[in-house]
Amino acid sequence: MSFPAYPGYKHSGVELLGEFPDHWTLKRFKNVFGERAERSTDGTEELLSVSAYFGIKPRSETLDEGDHLSRAESLEGYKVCQAGDLVINIMLAWNRGLGFSWQRGIVSPAYCVFYVTDGSVPKFLDYLVRSDECIRYFKTHSAGIMDSRLRLYPESFGRLFTAIPPPCEQTQIARFLDHETARIDALIEEQQRLIELLKEKRHAVISHAVTKGLDPTVPMKDSGVEWLGEVPVHWAIKRLKQLVLDAAGIQMGPFGGMLVDLDDSDTGYKVYGQENTISGDFSSGNRWVPESRYFALSNYHLEVGDIVLTRKGSLGNCRRVSLLPQAGIIDSDTIRVRVQDQMMNPDYLELLLHEAGYISIQLSLVKRGAILSGLNSEIIANLVIVVPPPDGQEELLLEIKAASSKFDQGISDCEYAVGLLRERRSALISAAVTGKIDVRGWQPPARAKAPVLEAEAV
Template structure:
């Protein structure tokens, strides 16, 4: 096929089962002949602090510890390991999850990391691509010690025994240059799709917010609502505080009423803020209680149609209780509200998660370090209350519009996943010698388009 990547003219077996055949002029050497470990420590801890991530490799992180990083914030960085540009930095606990990469910065990393420096046999840029491929990270897992994934460690001695694919150094540089060029193009395409998704979500939210606060009839008479964020509303709508449209509002049990030792696996679920996503409750089987504890806390049980709110952190986060979730418990970090018959739960959810209500909640909320919601604050929030039949018509409209936006967002998300898969496949094929990119490396223009046009090149 014209433009399709070609294989190398000749292959030999690598002598390593998991590597298979490789181009004739390539070599396989164990890591200890290609790099050495360095353990120089920082004397003052004033160098740039670097982070290793499975997503981006090595980048500066300042004094902020990434969420999910096993390190905690350190008071002093004295004694951290020093690294230089083109060194390989590896988180030994996450090497099998792509937790390694070649740094483009001088800096320091956690003492728990390992730092390696390449000799003249290896191009650092090529090694960065090679060691982050699925074939290598999968091999790292087999060489790691530990019983469960969260405790696996790839120790330096074992890493130094890994077989490395080594084309001639000039060819390593050609492959790396080619991949830099091609992945940059793909990343640009991915970024455009991500921006499209962001715009679609913003547009969807704007359409929904307009529908639930202004109605569907553009010709209806309007009046001032008296609420700054709400502006004008249809003349026949009521504007009222939420507390006048609820039967009951109640916070979850205090911490003294529920302790960590009360939790069991696969019991009756408690619903905390972490268990609310996109208006739905997603329980955690480990955050649940037995029947005895349930009876003690049954005044906090949930019923179909209740709204449950996050009391701390992300204000406006809430979910609607379904029939299947009746009897579950409102958690300590949550607050529940039972609506009267003037508000449809789904309509209330759309209002409460709108930007205007979230902003008002934030202004009204109590707490010096983070927003904190209580029944009084929530009850004071003023909402537009159309007649029930209009609420249902708005919900039908919103469901239709949301479906159309969801289809567009799903298509963009699928395009991103496809591009990521092709990016991964291109890198793997190039660094393992499945395709010969030497000619493309010297004439890179247009080759990304070729890659995107042919699904089965790799």
């Protein structure tokens, strides 16, 4: 299905707005909204949160584990917003940090709250102000020298222009977008469920391979570990500390004052940390130590073949160093593991730390129901590792890589589809709220594919 353009257009006189349907009205936002100044007298109203992803929601629905509802001692004096009000985080308007609230509540005193004064339909306006065109417009007129410092002050917002259709047409556009975005969102959710399913299957295949092997006929033995079960009879069960070169084979980075006053120019000796481990890029970073301190801290130096883990967070942040552009040492947020190659292939150990379910189980047991604030060398040293013979590790790596590539391709295809759907969703919203397509004759079809924009249909 495609949608036509409107019969006639006129130019707004504003470069970023361009043309709009000739029966729509060009207005400044100050003629659409008035600013609400009401404040909470006791702070007992529902605290609302502003997000680029979902607009306005109760803060209680967006909390991650360990988050606080608010760090303020009292919410007295917070700004009141009513259902149908626009809330703008002036520091993040350029990044879609705004939206309409559909309930009464309170928001941060640093935000701006606006109510509709011209009879426009809030649902339409919500799509409008969160559209790509409006966000670019807001960014252009925000004050500041860099993104992190941009501010869209209420006076600037009020001076900006927008094209407004008649109220009945606003309602129709909102109905159309509600229907079509819900359909696209359902497709996105379906793809995301498939991604999670593929990841789970990939994880299950790898976890089975690294605990049971590839040959289902091989004799098995009891591992002696309740949560591990049986393993191939010729495989060994060891602690990770039994697989390293020496006492310094598992090493946390230096604490205290050993890494203060770092150089910000290249001395030839780098400090490697969390950002390198997460990205896998050991050429990035801008922390260096002088030669004398590097040699004084040589116990913490990094080599090609080492495995590094982020000390804070999960073992998913794990890398084997395959290329090291400069000599350097690890920082206090990093744990280095240096295994004996003849006993454990570093690539195979990296795979275990990334993917093996039995490693995750051990970390869960260490937590003992509490939040693990940070890993340490003792926890890593005592991890139970199932060790196939060296030649078996090579074979497992090849087989797992081949099996994983199929899952990885499926995941990549789904992620690509999600990206296209999100682009389509944004394009559809922008086309409708700016009058590029005419949906006045649209009615919800019983069965239909996602609509094609006029430009796509040509």
